[in-house]
Amino acid sequence: MRLVTFHHNNAPARLGAQIDDGVIDLAALAAHHGTQLPHDLRSFIDAGATALETARRLLAEGPTGWPSEAVRPLAEVSLHAPLRPGKIIGVGLNYVEHVEESSRSLDTDKELPPRPVLFSKPATAVTGPGQPILHNADLTTQLDWECELAVVIGKSAFRVSEDDAFDHIFGYSIINDISARDQRRSGQWFFSKGQDSYAPFGPAVVTKDDVPDPMALDLSLRVNGVTKQKSNTRHMLFPIARLIADISSGVTLEPGDVIATGSPSGVGAGMVPPEFLAPGDTVEATVEGIGTLTNPVLDAR
Numbered sequence: 001m002r003l004v005t006f007h008h009n010n011a012p013a014r015l016g017a018q019i020d021d022g023v024i025d026l027a028a029l030a031a032h033h034g035t036q037l038p039h040d041l042r043s044f045i046d047a048g049a050t051a052l053e054t055a056r057r058l059l060a061e062g063p064t065g066w067p068s069e070a071v072r073p074l075a076e077v078s079l080h081a082p083l084r085p086g087k088i089i090g091v092g093l094n095y096v097e098h099v100e101e102s103s104r105s106l107d108t109d110k111e112l113p114p115r116p117v118l119f120s121k122p123a124t125a126v127t128g129p130g131q132p133i134l135h136n137a138d139l140t141t142q143l144d145w146e147c148e149l150a151v152v153i154g155k156s157a158f159r160v161s162e163d164d165a166f167d168h169i170f171g172y173s174i175i176n177d178i179s180a181r182d183q184r185r186s187g188q189w190f191f192s193k194g195q196d197s198y199a200p201f202g203p204a205v206v207t208k209d210d211v212p213d214p215m216a217l218d219l220s221l222r223v224n225g226v227t228k229q230k231s232n233t234r235h236m237l238f239p240i241a242r243l244i245a246d247i248s249s250g251v252t253l254e255p256g257d258v259i260a261t262g263s264p265s266g267v268g269a270g271m272v273p274p275e276f277l278a279p280g281d282t283v284e285a286t287v288e289g290i291g292t293l294t295n296p297v298l299d300a301r
Contacts, residue, residue: 094262231264
């Protein structure tokens with residue numbers, strides 16, 4: 001199931017299931033059939049298997065079972081970030097080639113990390129598809145991109161084993177881990193990676209049953225139509241199960257939390273000469289089976 005958060009005209013944002021070129025309002029669909037589904041994705045995740053099963057059953061009836069008031073053409077709605085995460089946990093240096101380019105261009109250790117390198121992004125950094133990445137030249141001249149597979153947690157996880165890790169996943173999305181490379185402070189990444197608009201997220205969350213192997217997904221990123229990153233999740237240094245086990249060894253992962261699983265090589269800082277984003281640029285991050293997350297870069301001053 002491909003889940004989006006959308007609004008139509010001036011109505012409040014709603015949870016929808018995208019099917020082909022249409023969006024079905026799940027709460028409206030459920031009400032038509034005399035039952036209930038949440039209006040937002042966070043509540044839908046919290047509702048667990050019952051909500052998923054109900055949505056699947058109602059959607060399986062096909063267009064004859066979908067009331068007209070619940071169906072909107074995709075071209076007529078505006079998409080938002082799928083949800084506002086409780087927390088975003090970023091993973092640094094999780095692709096071997098990115099470790100090398102970072103050691104060369106960002107003064108990080110050239111040796112492969114023995115454990116996942118973790119940092120956080122605040123929920124205020126989230127922005128949705130089509131929304132701007134803010135470039136404030138008073139704060140940075142080195143605004144960079146990183147296309148990443150996002151893992152959306154569906155069930156609380158604390159001290160979870162690798163074998164059980166996938167039981168705690170709801171689905172997958174895309175995060176563009178935007179970074180102000182010149183705002184790292186004594187090795188700390190929070191301000192570099194946590195400013196407003198530095199976590200473009202979406203355009204959808206695809207439930208885990210529709211992603212047979214998240215460790216074999218092509219991912220790529222383009223700036224103004226030119227490919228900068230191209231890799232596959234199979235090249236992660238620490239795979240998804242290991243990340244969940246490591247993070248949950250000391251931090252409780254809650255429903256709606258997001259893990260940004262790391263970037264492959266091809267970031268702007270690693271180019272020769274370095275390349276960085278500027279107002280007027282357009283960034284497209286693509287993950288196989290999930291879609292493309294597109295954001296313009298705008299002057300924030």
